Amino acid sequence: MDVRELKTFRMVASTLNFTQAAAALGYVQSSVTAHIQALEEELGVRLFDRLGKRVALTGAGERLLKYADRVLALMEEARTAVSGEGDPAGSLVISAPETLCTYRLPSILHRFRQRFPQVRISFRPAPCANLRRLVGEGMLDLAFVLEESFESVSLTVERLVVEPVDLIVPPGHRLASLQEVRAADLEGEPVLLTELGCAYRNQFERALIASGVYPSEALEFSSVEAIKQCVIAGIGVAVLPAVTVAAEISAGQLVALRWADHPIEVVTQMIWHKDKWISPALRAFVGVVHEVLAAPAEPCANAHQG
Numbered sequence: 001m002d003v004r005e006l007k008t009f010r011m012v013a014s015t016l017n018f019t020q021a022a023a024a025l026g027y028v029q030s031s032v033t034a035h036i037q038a039l040e041e042e043l044g045v046r047l048f049d050r051l052g053k054r055v056a057l058t059g060a061g062e063r064l065l066k067y068a069d070r071v072l073a074l075m076e077e078a079r080t081a082v083s084g085e086g087d088p089a090g091s092l093v094i095s096a097p098e099t100l101c102t103y104r105l106p107s108i109l110h111r112f113r114q115r116f117p118q119v120r121i122s123f124r125p126a127p128c129a130n131l132r133r134l135v136g137e138g139m140l141d142l143a144f145v146l147e148e149s150f151e152s153v154s155l156t157v158e159r160l161v162v163e164p165v166d167l168i169v170p171p172g173h174r175l176a177s178l179q180e181v182r183a184a185d186l187e188g189e190p191v192l193l194t195e196l197g198c199a200y201r202n203q204f205e206r207a208l209i210a211s212g213v214y215p216s217e218a219l220e221f222s223s224v225e226a227i228k229q230c231v232i233a234g235i236g237v238a239v240l241p242a243v244t245v246a247a248e249i250s251a252g253q254l255v256a257l258r259w260a261d262h263p264i265e266v267v268t269q270m271i272w273h274k275d276k277w278i279s280p281a282l283r284a285f286v287g288v289v290h291e292v293l294a295a296p297a298e299p300c301a302n303a304h305q306g
Contacts, residue, residue, distance in 0.1 A: 001042065003075065006068045008035035009047065013065050014122060016055045039064075069093070070138055076279070088280040089118040096144035097128040097198075099224055103243045104144065104161070104268060104293070112288045119281045129197030135271050141282055142272045146241070147199040149267050158270045160293045164242045165200045165264040166249075166256040170234050173255065180260040183211035190236030191215040192227045199266045204239045207262035228254070239264060268293070 011021040012032065022029040040047050047061035057065065076090045096105055101123075109121065126134055131143040136154055149159060169175050175185060186208065194201045208215070219236065221227050227238050228245060232253050248254040270289060272282070 001039065002035075003072075005035040005039050006072060008032055009039055009061075010065065010068045010072065012036060012048065012055070013057055013061060013068075014124060016057075018055065066137065066139065073138070073141075087118055088116050088284040090279060090281045091120040091122060092141045092281055092285055093122045093124055093139070094142045094144075094285075095124045095126045095131055095134065095140050097131070097146055098222075099146055099241055099244055100144045100268060101125075102224070103241075108289055108292045111292060112285055115288065116281070116284050119284070121285075127195065127197065128199075132271065135273055138273065138276075141276070142270065142285065145269050145271060146266050147269065148203070148265075149269070152271075152274075154274055155271045156274045159267050160270055160289070161268040163266050163268055165203075165239050165266060166242045166245055167237065167239050167259045167264075168228075168231055168245055168249075168254045168256055169237050170232055171252060171255055173234075173237075175237070175257055176255045178257070180258040183207050183213045183261045186215065186237065187213050188216045190217040190219065192230055192236045192238040193218055193220045194224065194227065194240075195220065195222050200239055200241065200264055203262065203264045203266075207264070211261065241266065 008021065008025060008027070008031075011024055012018060015021050015024065018029055018032050018036075021027075022032045025032070036047060043060070043064070045060040046058050047064060049056045049058055079090075112119070112121070124134075124140060126140075126143075128145065128147075131140070131145050132152070132155065134140045135143050144160075146163065151157060167181060175181055175189075178185065191208075193205075217236070219230070221230070224240060224244050227240060228248060230236065231238050232248065242256070245254055245256065249256055270286070276282075278286075
């Protein structure tokens with residue numbers, strides 16, 4: 001297998017779009033198509049399904065992607081280790097849940113891009129429930145998670161920011177006048193929830209169950225922004241990280257209630273595989289994260305430095 005073909009395959013797998021992959025790699029689209037066809041002929045399998053204008057990885061393509069990531073990462077590691085280049089270069093593949101993508105990562109990415117323009121960052125979106133697994137399998141160089149504090153025998157975990165969680169309602173809601181709110185006060189209220197696997201949703205639901213409270217209706221959303229707009233419209237109550245609702249509370253569109261039962265709190269944490277070689281690019285990225293989000297607590301596992 002040709003290295004160029006593997007790089008092309010990984011880019012198409014990342015974008016699921018031949019035109020975007022060609023633009024990102026600086027190729028004409030026919031070259032991208034030729035690379036993929038050559039790989040498919042050599043391996044004797046179809047790597048992508050062409051579904052009209054849509055492209056999807058086949059099962060064989062998903063299996064190859066794991067090996068392509070590992071092969072290309074090892075080649076990058078070898079090149080960097082041997083060349084002894086002073087400035088970080090190469091690529092990093094990272095991921096994070098929507099909340100952190102919107103409210104924590106932009107300032108980090110902006111500073112890193114200004115300081116280390118030779119490093120290419122690929123952002124691979126993934127459900128929060130899958131992030132630990134993807135890091136453990138080597139599919140991601142690094143991920144940010146928004147969870148309760150945890151330790152891992154296979155991952156390095158750095159606590160970065162403790163994230164308070166607010167119970168929110170629109171102004172004028174019957175609960176907004178209470179000095180403090182307990183789970184029992186939510187009896188009969190419609191509740192707007194984030195996706196399954198979300199740490200603060202889990203804590204909130206445990207608090208309701210512990211108090212024997214069952215919402216009149218539970219609506220599930222994949223978007224924090226959608227939840228905020230629905231609460232503003234008076235559709236129900238919700239719990240969201242304080243950083244996500246600070247602007248709306250300041251503008252008087254939302255009210256944060258004083259939650260008296262079972263404190264709800266999550267932590268922004270940064271994770272990578274404990275056996276991963278820390279390339280200059282990865283070390284530089286972690287350094288920028290520390291600058292932007294302040295000095296972290298001691299990691300739960302020690303990284304292997306290269």
